[in-house]
Amino acid sequence: xxxxxxxxxxxxxxxxxxxxxxxxxxxxxxxxxxxxxxxxxxxxxxxxxxxxxxxxxxxxxxxxxxxxxxxxxxxxxxxxxxxxxxxxxxxxxxxxxxxxxxxxxxxxxxxxxxxxxxxxxxxxxxxxxxxxxxxxxxxxxxxxxxxxxxxxxxxxxxxxxxxxxxxxxxxxxxxxxxxxxxxxxxxxxxxxxxxxxxxxxxxxxxxxxxxxxxxxxxxxxxxxxxxxxxxxxxxxxxxxxxxxxxxxxxx
Ligand code: SAH
Numbered sequence: 108x109x110x111x112x113x114x115x116x117x118x119x120x121x122x123x124x125x126x127x128x129x130x131x132x133x134x135x136x137x138x139x140x141x142x143x144x145x146x147x148x149x150x151x152x153x154x155x156x157x158x159x160x161x162x163x164x165x166x167x168x169x170x171x172x173x174x175x176x177x178x179x180x181x182x183x184x185x186x187x188x189x190x191x192x193x194x195x196x197x198x199x200x201x202x203x204x205x206x207x208x209x210x211x212x213x214x215x216x217x218x219x220x221x222x223x224x225x226x227x228x229x230x231x232x233x234x235x236x237x238x239x240x241x242x243x244x245x246x247x248x249x250x251x252x253x254x255x256x257x258x259x260x261x262x263x264x265x266x267x268x269x270x271x272x273x274x275x276x277x278x279x280x281x282x283x284x285x286x287x288x289x290x291x292x293x294x295x296x297x298x299x300x301x302x303x304x305x306x307x308x309x310x311x312x313x314x315x316x317x318x319x320x321x322x323x324x325x326x327x328x329x330x331x332x333x334x335x336x337x338x339x340x341x342x343x344x345x346x347x348x349x350x351x352x353x354x355x356x357x358x
Contacts, residue, residue, distance in 0.1 A: 264288030
C-alpha cells in the first residue's frame with residue numbers, strides 16, 4: 108500500500124452490476140483476468156478486470172452472477188465478500204465504489220446526478236437495544252476527498268444502504284433520521300470492509316430513480332439505467348484522471 112504521502116498506484120473499483128461495469132472496462136481498456144491467473148478462490152463467481160491507465164493500476168471487481176438465478180449478485184453480502192477478498196489479495200491504495208442509486212428529490216437529487224457520499228449507514232438493520240441500535244443504523248463518515256469534490260463539481264450527500272430495491276416505511280424512517288439523499292444496496296457494506304482494513308474508499312453514485320417520486324422504483328430504474336450508467340462512467344473516469352499522479356492526502 109502506498110503511504111499517505113506517496114503517489115497512489117493501485118485503485119480498486121467495486122461495482123455491483125455487469126451493466127455498470129462494462130463501460131468502465133472498455134474506457135480503461137481493462138481485460139478480464141483469466142481463471143488460471145485468478146486471485147479469487149475456486150467457486151467464487153466474482154469477476155476481475157484489470158489494466159494500467161496512465162500511472163495507475165486499475166482492478167475492477169464485481170460479485171458476478173448468482174449461481175442459482177443467474178442475475179447480478181447485488182446487495183450487501185456479495186459486495187462485502189468481493190471487497191474483502193479483493194483488498195486482501197490486490198492491496199489497493201484506494202477503493203472507488205461506483206454504482207447507481209435512488210435519490211430523494213426532497214433532498215435535491217435528480218435523475219442523472221452524480222454524488223460523492225459523505226456518510227454511509229444501513230437502513231434495514233433495526234436492533235432496538237442500546238448501542239446495538241447505533242451499530243445497526245448509525246451513520247459513519249466516509250473518507251473525505253474535498254479536492255475531488257471541488258475539482259469535479261460532484262454533488263455531496265449521505266448514502267443509505269439496504270438489501271431491498273424498494274423502501275418499507277421502517278426503512279424510510281431510518282433514512283430520514285440519517286438525513287440521507289441517496290439510497291443503494293452496497294455502499295455501507297463496502298465502507299465497513301474498507302474501514303476494517305484501513306483502506307480509503309470513496310462512493311460515486313449516479314441517480315437512476317427518484318425514491319420520493321411518483322414512478323415505481325423498479326420501472327424508473329430500468330428506464331434510466333443505461334443513460335445514467337453513462338453519467339456514472341464519465342464521473343468515474345474524471346475521478347481516476349484526477350487521482351493519477353496524486354497521493355491520498357491530495358484527494
Ligand atoms: N439487476 C436488477 C436490479 C438491480 S438492483 C434489474 O436489472 O432489474 C439495483 C441496483 O442499483 C443495486 O446494485 C443498487 O445499489 C442500485 N440502486 C439503484 N436504485 C436504487 C434504489 N432506489 N434503492 C436501492 N438501490 C438502488
